[in-house]
Amino acid sequence: MTLHLYDSATRRITPLDPVVPGRVGIYHCGLTVQGPPHIGHIRKEVVFDVLRRWLERAGYEVRIIANVTDIDDKILAKGAETGEPWFAVAYRNERALHAAYEVLGCQPPTYEPRATGHVPEMIEMIATLIERGHAYPAEDGSGDVYFDVRSWPAYGELSNQSVDDMQAAPDAPLEGKRDPRDFALWKGHKEGEPESASWPTPWGRGRPGWHLECSAMAAKYLGPEFDIHGGGLDLRFPHHENELAQSRAAGQPFARIWMHNAMLNLGNAKMSKSVGNTLMVSEVVKRVPPIALRYYLAAAHYRSIIEYSEEALVEAATAFSRIEGFVRRAAELVGPCDDGKIPDAFAAAMDDDLSVPAALAVLQETVAEGNKLLGAGETSGLATALGAVRAMLDVLGLDPLDPMWASSSTNTAAEDSLAVLVQRLIDQRAEARGAKDFAAADRIRDQLAAAGVEVEDTPQGARWSLKEGER
Secondary structure, three states, X not given: OOOEEEEOOOOEEXXXXXXXXXXXXXXXXXXXXXXXXXXXXXXXXXXXXHHHHHHHHOOOEEXXXXXXXXXXXXXXXXXXXXXOOHHHHHHHHHHHHHHHHHHOOOOOOOEOOEHHHOHHHHHHHHHHHHHOOOEEEOOOOOOOEEEOHHHOOOOOOOOOOOHXXXXXXXXXXXXXXXXXXOEEEEEEOOOOOOHHHXXXXXXXXXXXXXXXXXXXXXXXXXXXXXXEEEEEHHHHHHHHHHHHHHHHHOOOOEEEEEEEEOOEEEOOEEOOOOOOOOOEHHXXXXXXXXXXXXXXXXXXXXXXXXXXXXXXXXXXXXXXXXXXXXXXXXXXXXXXOOOOOOOHHHHHHHHEOOOHHHHHHHHHHHHHHHHHHHHHOOHHHHHHHHHHHHHHHHHHOOOOOOXXXXXXXXXXXXXXXXXXXXXXXXXXXXXXXXOOOHHHHHHHHHHHHHOOEEEEEEOOEEEEEEOOOOO
16 A cells, blocks of 8 residues: 555645655754754654654655754744854754654654755845846845745645735744745844854845755755645644745746644643744653653654644553563563564555554554463464564654663663653642642542552541552
């Protein structure tokens, strides 16, 4: 079966048909590094890491490009706020991004270009757009250059909008624009901004607009046409819409499939740096094993919203501990069995728009069968089951026997981290009982029970344990 993905442009499931047979080129938008990554950012990294692993398992050669936006209004503002050079802010947070990649088992991109390293390509692209009649320098002498959205009749095709229904682009003042929706390709240097944050161009000193960066870098490393462009759903408009318009207006076919993952929300609001409701990767992995956090982020379908809660994290950590427990016990008995076969049902699920929930159902069924064999001491069948489980976990980047998890996924570490999370919920339950909010207390107890955690009330306080068979 061929991999099929939901194309956000056509709004239908479409088969992957690579530009070059046997090779897949992927570009996904990386972080604007004004701050360290939270788990909402890293969900996208996990999604595309799983996609890459599945494509490579299927025999494709994968080239995956993920940019770093290291020059931006927000980065300049952060530098001014902290008194640091803007480039020091960007570099520190870029290193934090790499640490998050590593701690959650994400393979590094084939290449990770920085925006500041590709200004010549951006200037060339602007010149092409001006020559073709799709861009113009601002007439107010600001040094800004804008994309003329009215010059491109297909503008709005990715987000399914009419230009007349769009609000003004907020990335630059209206004075120099022909139309309020025109967006900045280049931003002229402003008084008070660091001279180091500007480059010479035929239109004056300045710096690139956000949208231009990705078009220039995607074309440089993947060519004028490539297979998959991805990112968070919040980037579909205006960022990806603008990329698509400027690239095609410059004569490039650009991406064949647009793949967007849904958001990870906290309290029904999109997780973002600006509203302060973030959960930094570096902090979450202090409370839960990194491999369990990856399981939590990978388990939902990539197009489904994840509503973050500590309870859900406990459930994910408990669910993965059952899988990990089987793998470790079986490996002690029959050896690592690292040459297993992927079950057909798992492969069908992954080929169906990367349906990890359906794939996990196959994995969990195989673990259940393996546990029965483990209990019966049937080693021949157990070896087959363990091999299949490890093969499936490898695709998801979740094999606890993989050396990359050696320092972060021991049984002791998992149990210690799970204990912290469970105790937090038990403390919340005690507070609810003290406030006579028994409905809330019962709800927390039910959530713990659903995750395989038994709570016993004693004169000395609540005690908890994992149910027999859940370890």
